[in-house]
Amino acid sequence: MLIATGVTGEGHWTLQGPQAEDKESASNWRRFFKDLKRQGLHGNGVSLAIMDRLSGLESVFRGGFPNAKIQRS
Numbered sequence: 001m002l003i004a005t006g007v008t009g010e011g012h013w014t015l016q017g018p019q020a021e022d023k024e025s026a027s028n029w030r031r032f033f034k035d036l037k038r039q040g041l042h043g044n045g046v047s048l049a050i051m052d053r054l055s056g057l058e059s060v061f062r063g064g065f066p067n068a069k070i071q072r073s
Contacts, residue, residue: 002032006046016041026056033064043067 002024004016016036021028037043046068051057053072061070 002028004032004036024054024057026060029057029060030063033061037064 001018002021003018006014006016008014016039017032019032019035021032043065044067046065048069048071049061049065050071050073051061058070058072061068
């Protein structure tokens with residue numbers, strides 16, 4: 001399951017997705033981020049991503065949200 005959570009400028013938590021996938025691959029993450037954009041999430045509204053060290057995730061995220069900062073856990 002791929003899920004994104006967020007916090008609005010007013011401090012409210014949001015849940016984006018979720019999307020059922022059989023694995024965490026770069027192609028699945030790419031599709032997930034494209035779907036989020038189709039649902040109205042705009043790249044300029046994303047300022048920070050906190051993610052694990054999954055191989056390929058950072059580069060796929062940067063491709064969709066190039067101005068956001070990334071923090072790896």
